Amino acid sequence: MTGALGPDTAVGVSYSSFAERFVAQRPGCVDYVEIPFEQLVHTPLAAALGGEVPLLLHCASLSLAGNAPPSRRLVDQLTAFIDTTHTPWVGEHLAYVRADGVLRQYAEHTALVADDLDTSQPFNVGYTVSPQLSDPILDRVLERTLAWRQRFAMPVLLENGPIYFQVPGSTMSQFEFIGKLCARSDDVLLLLDLAHLAITCANLEVDPQTALDRLPLDRVVEVHLSGVSRQSDVTWDDHGGAAPPLVFSLLDQLLGRVKPRAITLEYNWDHDFPADVLERDCARVREMIHAHAH
């Protein structure tokens, strides 16, 4: 699983046109670029960046917690980009993207893909939505994650999403849900988004340090950092801004416990993001990694 990243914790940035310029203008500042699969589908030439810097593949299309599977075409494309990018793992959200309203919970399809699924049909949100946190969804996410892992012959990391509202029928917190998933299988590995963690805790009025301690941190392979914003009495994900002090504080707490393989700065919503801020935060993350290594 080490691949092109080397044995130490690598520091990377999420793909954007800004990140492309950043890699070209400030060589050596980041160890890799994390690129969304959906970006590659839209602009396959973006994979050429892999000639400059290692690529990690991130995905938001498998809809692990949903009941509408991805199309065969989508899976074929994802498989091809796994080969093209030489990614050591695929990050995917603990979420659903599609829901068709058909009650299939107890008639789970065994195939992972649908031959003729029209993903333009309702209800394709086109964005990851945190699911109902219940035992049936836990079973589904676990089964799918392990199946995709087997199919791709590489780890599929589960990323905690930001929770903006509680889905009715939930019987546990997201932290319990993730803990149970990891307890059920040693093959469940995590992409821990610390901004999402901070957002979830703010919206549910939970202490983030305590929540972090409750997670199975030994499963964390990759970490995401990004900004957060507050609007209409809700805390939101914000990749247009730099990570706030709380997110760095959580990273410090995490690095005191475990050594992730990669830390990605998700500063990818603003094509004009200040390069100096990204460079500063990359340096800060490296200093924190160094401090905890000694």
Add this chain to the structure above:
Amino acid sequence: MHPDRIQALIAQCLTEPDDLSAVPEQEGLDATDLRRIALFRGFIVKVKHNQVRKILPLTLRLLPAVGLELTFFSEYAPAYLAMRASGSVQIDRQVEQLAAKLKVFLDQRSGLDVDALRDVLTHELTLWSPKSTVVEQGGSRQRGHLSWLGRLELERYRTNVLAACGALASRQFDAGRHLEALDCTLAYWRPRDRDVVEFFEVDELTALLISAAQRHHTIGGVGRALAAMGVTQISRHDLDDFFRQLAERGFLRCA
């Protein structure tokens, strides 16, 4: 609550432009949940507009700074989703529809922050839109004929749009410091042979003379138009001098 039922219901709320209030209470979603789902719908639409930041970066920074971002995008979601239903959308069309809906949204509100948003949006649209509409008037040998060497547009503002834009561009915007009521006019100049737009503030008299010149095309015509408006204190010599300066700066030719 069956997971597929509730997840489909939430997905429906996020993807269909129906009124969220139609969701029955027995589904377990209370008013707070529905409000947050509506905001989340706006949040998703906002993220789908990240590429528009290349054209309207300051408008899209000012929206959250004055607390109107998710309210607007939530209201805009049905129109956006309807547009997307027919396939992917070119960025120009995305900008045009977003701007049109934002103007309607702002027209339903009042306040300094609303005026500033309208001004910053107008400023950015003016910088963007002339790129495809350079107007070049035909030349004439008639004495005093004015031939523009590009496109000059005037926009009138109710707030200190340059101060707001400067602070937004440097990411130092503070509503308390940078929102200011101020009547001002900016001139936007796009020379016909270069792909740039220059803008600068002009006083009321300059704006009046430029507007008159764009309508009447000769110095004599401008003089007659001013006289008809009761502006008699500007002599023909003053007009000759004014348009000679514009010619020296490369805005026009004066026959």
